[in-house]
Amino acid sequence: MKKLLILLCLSLLVGCGEQPLTVRSTLEGDSYLRKNSQALSEEQFLSLSSEQQLLGGDDYELFKNLMKEHVNTRYLLIDDRIYRYSQSDKLLYVADWVEEEGEYKLNTLVFQ
Numbered sequence: 001m002k003k004l005l006i007l008l009c010l011s012l013l014v015g016c017g018e019q020p021l022t023v024r025s026t027l028e029g030d031s032y033l034r035k036n037s038q039a040l041s042e043e044q045f046l047s048l049s050s051e052q053q054l055l056g057g058d059d060y061e062l063f064k065n066l067m068k069e070h071v072n073t074r075y076l077l078i079d080d081r082i083y084r085y086s087q088s089d090k091l092l093y094v095a096d097w098v099e100e101e102g103e104y105k106l107n108t109l110v111f112q
Helices: 002-016 026-035 042-047 057-069
Strands: 073-078 081-086 091-100 103-111
Touching (some): 026 057, 026 073, 026 081, 026 091, 026 103, 042 057, 057 091, 057 103
Antiparallel strands (some): 081 091, 091 103
């Protein structure tokens, strides 16, 4: 009985993994990208961009390398724009997020 209960719980947890990520705020989206930059595939990275934004493989690689180099960062959030700084106060990138159908998508990503 105990094994059956454990299997049932595991199947519920695995089923939750099927649902796509829904970003609910600018800070949540930026935080998700930063913390998962090394594990995200290019396709996953690009899936977080808005319909107007044309991110490419170069943006993915640059972002991934930048986050690998600057693990600890600071930010300034103004409305739906986030300014990401290194610990030595160097501006790394500026990202604008927009809400599309109830979830936030990356609209622009400008590297400095």
